[in-house]
Amino acid sequence: MVGITGDIHGDYSRFAHPGIKKLKKGDTLIICGDFGFIWDDSPRERKLLKKIGSKKYNVCFIDGTHENFDLLSKYPETRWKGGKVHQIHGNLYHLMRGQLFRFDSMTFFTMGGGESPDIDIRFENNCWSRLESPSREELLEGIANLELADCKADVIITHEPPQRIKGFLKLNEGEADKVTNLNSYLEELCNVCEYQRWFFGSMHLDKHISSTHIAVFQNVIDAATGKYLR
Template sequence: MFFVTGDVHGDIKDFTGRKYGRIKKNDHIIVCGDFGLIWTGGKDELRSLKKLGKSKHDILFIDGAHENFDLLYKYPVTMWNGGKVHVISGNLIHLMRGQVYTIDGKKIFTFGGGESTDSDMRIPNRSWWKEELPSEEEMKEGISNLVENDWKVDYIITHEAPTSFRRYLEGKDYDLNSLNVYLECIRQKCKYKKWIFGNYHKNFRISAQIETVFDNVIKLE
């Protein structure tokens, strides 16, 4: 069972207090970006990460726009269930961009990243990082991995939304970024059972296949 939730923004109490229900040892929590618990590198933060890593079940997260990428990218890259990850501590694992994992017989495509709407008010490499938007290499790797899987996966987990989903949520008066357009290309090509994304601080089902999640928990078999 997968328990999918949205942006945590570094608040471990908010994260652990969400209504997951009964989680078994072989289940998995997935956070759709803006995890934010790797931010200062301080002792309290490291204790929180270690505590989460001791969970009996996996806690998996993709990155969003609001992450300290300098700290996140210091963790060594390793392979896990068919895709690249950063193992943060024990069962706490960062699912990297453009990967396809096979977990409990389900294929899951992940793509983190986003764009800070308030970047002009943030401080580079202290509260904002250019790595929030994906590189060309990351986008190419994502396409390559989908090609290897014949453009068929069970679940897609992203922080940002494809262009069409964003238009549905916000209307036409917004500025697209390269990630929206990239994800829209994937939406038109890839076959999937469910696509869940965070970022918009809403719990809303767009269709049977598509949901955006914030502080709710979506269960996937």
């Protein structure tokens, strides 16, 4: 089984969710960005990472925008389940951008990163990183990997939603739509790729936008069925 959940922001209590507790040895939990446990490299943080990596199931995350990218990049890079990862500790992995993975006979395409909505404040406080947005090389690598798979993936995992989905959600909130290059890139993937489900986490919302696009935050969803794990 592969369970999908949204931004955790360093909140360990999220692992007590009943849906996560259903995961068994060999299962996988994928977090759609803003993992938040790799921030200051403190003894407490290292202890928590070891605890998470010692779970019986795999814990995987794509990066969001609120990450310590300099610290994250120091972890050893390797290949696992078909794609590039940073192995943090034991069963804890960072799924890198533009990769294709295979879990439970399903293929998963990953593209983390985005643009902080509070970028001005974070820049002033010296806690903004230009690494939060995917580089041109990462975007091109994603396209190349998808082309090798005939532009097919069973599941797409991103932090940001595609352009049209983001515009729809922002319109419902009465906010102006700020479209980034990444949103446009993801919109192109919508048009050319074949997939069953697309999960994203940046909107902090639990909602099935359509039969294929799912915003996920605190809930846990079975990647194979699209149903909530409770």
